[in-house]
Amino acid sequence: MITTPFTFIATAEAICYAGATPVFVDIDPKTFNIDPALIEAAITPRTKALIPVHLFGQPADMAPIKAVCDKHQLTLIEDCAQSFGAAAGGKMTGTLGALGCFSFFPSKNLGCYGDGGLITCASEELAEQIKVLRNHGSRVRYHHSVIGFNSRLDDIQAAILRVKLRRIDEFNNGRRRVAHLYSELLGDIATVPYEDNKGVHVYHQYTLLTDRRDAIMATLSEKQISSAVYYPIPLHKQDVFASAYAGITLPVAEDVASRCMSLPVYPEMTDESVRLVAQTIREALVG
Ligand SMILES: Cc1ncc(COP(=O)(O)O)c(C=O)c1O
Numbered sequence: 001m002i003t004t005p006f007t008f009i010a011t012a013e014a015i016c017y018a019g020a021t022p023v024f025v026d027i028d029p030k031t032f033n034i035d036p037a038l039i040e041a042a043i044t045p046r047t048k049a050l051i052p053v054h055l056f057g058q059p060a061d062m063a064p065i066k067a068v069c070d071k072h073q074l075t076l077i078e079d080c081a082q083s084f085g086a087a088a089g090g091k092m093t094g095t096l097g098a099l100g101c102f103s104f105f106p107s108k109n110l111g112c113y114g115d116g117g118l119i120t121c122a123s124e125e126l127a128e129q130i131k132v133l134r135n136h137g138s139r140v141r142y143h144h145s146v147i148g149f150n151s152r153l154d155d156i157q158a159a160i161l162r163v164k165l166r167r168i169d170e171f172n173n174g175r176r177r178v179a180h181l182y183s184e185l186l187g188d189i190a191t192v193p194y195e196d197n198k199g200v201h202v203y204h205q206y207t208l209l210t211d212r213r214d215a216i217m218a219t220l221s222e223k224q225i226s227s228a229v230y231y232p233i234p235l236h237k238q239d240v241f242a243s244a245y246a247g248i249t250l251p252v253a254e255d256v257a258s259r260c261m262s263l264p265v266y267p268e269m270t271d272e273s274v275r276l277v278a279q280t281i282r283e284a285l286v287g
Helices: 009-017 062-072 124-134 155-165 168-186 213-222 251-259 271-286
Strands: 049-051 075-079 099-103 117-121 138-140 206-209 260-263
Touching: 009 049, 049 062, 062 075, 117 124, 124 138, 155 168, 168 206, 168 271, 213 260, 213 271, 251 260
Parallel strands: 049 075, 075 099
Antiparallel strands: 099 117, 206 260
């Protein structure tokens, strides 16, 4: 299965759990999403599926991705863990392929208070199969037709999500407001996130590129402002994969991983707080 090397490990874990082998295709330097122009060269007769990730809340470039999947009869599975509420070509992420996989981990755009997730799918038959798999392979109590999992969404998390879901657009608009103000304030001193305008970016993360990452992060930390690196090591360089992928170089992912950093972004963040973070970064860079 083909996917991006610049994502959280869970994307590749899912491929391995399915008994398949991840094949990593490099990313677009502007959007950080899988580069559609490079996918076809990675397809072999053994390729079964393609998993684009809508990274940091920006939809992957789905029109060419869908076209290549149709041409080679690959199953298109969207990793929507970071893209709840994002849309591409007027359609929500999670409705663009055969399956969409969402995470409700607390940090996500729609987060619960523990762990939770959701799968969307276009086919009734697949939906039925997934319902059985999530409940220990059981449709009828104590009758097990396949080996499944305990992947039910528990009631407490569902109740929390039900309330928060009503306000998801408001939350995402808040994130977009914060992101746009950061970009206005930092555009001259860092490579700020690029919106490709093919979809709606919901800024799960606000991730910029800079050659002075360590200096910025140290200064932010001194002022007790959190920041993080998503992600410092592309998947083909992770210990778990490093020996199997030793001969592989993915220059864009490697470069982005060495220069990216993410700033605080959440719906309720005030313009004043955004200005304080931006000013602190400016001080770190230009004194
Ligand atoms: C891109 C991506 N895929 C998959 C996951 C896995 O989600 P979960 O931890 O809910 O299984 C995450 C987040 O944790 C993620 O960021």
